[in-house]
Amino acid sequence: MPTTLADLNEAPATEFVAVLGAVFEHAPWVAEATAAQRPFGTVEALFAAMRRAVEGAPDARRQALLANHPELAGRAARSGDIAPNSIAEQAAAGLDRLSETEAARFAALNAAYRDKFGLPFILCVKRHGRTSLLASFEARLAASPEEERRTAEAEVVRIAAIRLNALVTGAGPLSTTGRISTHVLDTVQGKPAAGVAVTLVEFISDTDIAVVARAVTNADGRTDAPLIHGRPVPRATYELRFALGDHFRRIGPALGLDLPEPPFLDVVPLRFGVGDPEGHYHVPLVATPWSYQTYRGS
Structure with a gap:
C-alpha cells in the first residue's frame, strides 16, 4: 500500500x-x-x-x-x-x-x-x-x-x-504516467456509440502482437477507464480495433438501414505510434457504416 x-x-x-x-x-x-x-x-x-x-x-x-x-x-x-x-x-x-x-x-x-x-x-x-x-x-x-x-x-x-x-x-507527485483513451461517435445517429467492443494491441513484430486491453464503450461512447493509465505508456506501435460492424448490425434495423452482409466496415483498425510514455493519446473513432475518421484528441 x-x-x-x-x-x-x-x-x-x-x-x-x-x-x-x-x-x-x-x-x-x-x-x-x-x-x-x-x-x-x-x-x-x-x-x-x-x-x-x-x-x-x-x-x-x-x-x-x-x-x-x-x-x-x-x-x-x-x-x-x-x-x-x-x-x-x-x-x-x-x-x-x-x-x-x-x-x-x-x-x-x-x-x-x-x-x-x-x-x-x-x-x-x-x-x-x-x-x-x-x-x-x-x-x-x-x-x-x-x-x-x-x-x-x-x-x-x-x-x-x-x-x-x-x-x-502527497502533494506534488512526479509526472511518470501517461494514458491511451478513446471514444466512438456514430454520425448516423449524431451521438456517442454505446456497446462497441474495443481491443488495444501492441505490435511486437510483423508476426507477433500482444493484446493490451479489451473494453466496451459506455453510454458516452467512451470506455469506463482509459485503456492504459496509471503507468507510462510503453513506446510502441499500437492498434485500436473497433467492432463497428456489430454496432450497426445491432442498431441498423431500428434506424431503417439496409446494410449488406458482410458489412462494408466490420472491424475498423486504427494503427498509431506512441513516442512519449508520459503523454495522453486520445484516439477517437468517428464513423458511419461506410466511412470513418480519427485524430489525436485530448
Missing part, C-alpha cells in the same frame, strides 16, 4: 529507509542520506533530494549503483533471483515470456554490452514496448563509455521516479 508523504516526514529514520530503501536498486544508502533532510513539502522535493544524494555520492558508490542492476532477461531475471521491483518491471514488459529465439538475442546483447561497458544494460522498461526496448539496446551499443554511463544513470533515475511515485502519495 502507498505511504503518505506526511507519514514519511514523521516516521523514524529506520522506517523511512525501510519504505524507500529499494527505490534505487540495492542502494538503501540513498534513503539513508535523504532521511535527515525532512520534512519535504512535495513528492517532487523528496525525489529531488534522493537524486542529489546519488549525484553527490563518491564515484565508486555511483558505479556500484549501476553494477547492482540486473540484466534484462538475463539468467538471474529468468530464475526470479532479482529484486521484487525488478521482477515486476521485467514481467510488465513481457521479458518473462520470451521465445527461445528472443532469449538468445537478449543473451547476445547482454554479453556484447557487458564486454564493452563492464556493466549491465539498464533501461526503464516500463517506458518501452519490446521492439523499442531492443532498438534502444542495439543503438546504445554504439555509444562511448562516457555517453553510456550518463544514459545509464538517467535511466536509473527514471526507474526510481516510477517506483517512488507508486510508493508515496
Whole structure:
C-alpha cells in the first residue's frame, strides 16, 4: 500500500529507509542520506533530494549503483533471483515470456554490452514496448563509455521516479504516467456509440502482437477507464480495433438501414505510434457504416 508523504516526514529514520530503501536498486544508502533532510513539502522535493544524494555520492558508490542492476532477461531475471521491483518491471514488459529465439538475442546483447561497458544494460522498461526496448539496446551499443554511463544513470533515475511515485502519495507527485483513451461517435445517429467492443494491441513484430486491453464503450461512447493509465505508456506501435460492424448490425434495423452482409466496415483498425510514455493519446473513432475518421484528441 502507498505511504503518505506526511507519514514519511514523521516516521523514524529506520522506517523511512525501510519504505524507500529499494527505490534505487540495492542502494538503501540513498534513503539513508535523504532521511535527515525532512520534512519535504512535495513528492517532487523528496525525489529531488534522493537524486542529489546519488549525484553527490563518491564515484565508486555511483558505479556500484549501476553494477547492482540486473540484466534484462538475463539468467538471474529468468530464475526470479532479482529484486521484487525488478521482477515486476521485467514481467510488465513481457521479458518473462520470451521465445527461445528472443532469449538468445537478449543473451547476445547482454554479453556484447557487458564486454564493452563492464556493466549491465539498464533501461526503464516500463517506458518501452519490446521492439523499442531492443532498438534502444542495439543503438546504445554504439555509444562511448562516457555517453553510456550518463544514459545509464538517467535511466536509473527514471526507474526510481516510477517506483517512488507508486510508493508515496502527497502533494506534488512526479509526472511518470501517461494514458491511451478513446471514444466512438456514430454520425448516423449524431451521438456517442454505446456497446462497441474495443481491443488495444501492441505490435511486437510483423508476426507477433500482444493484446493490451479489451473494453466496451459506455453510454458516452467512451470506455469506463482509459485503456492504459496509471503507468507510462510503453513506446510502441499500437492498434485500436473497433467492432463497428456489430454496432450497426445491432442498431441498423431500428434506424431503417439496409446494410449488406458482410458489412462494408466490420472491424475498423486504427494503427498509431506512441513516442512519449508520459503523454495522453486520445484516439477517437468517428464513423458511419461506410466511412470513418480519427485524430489525436485530448
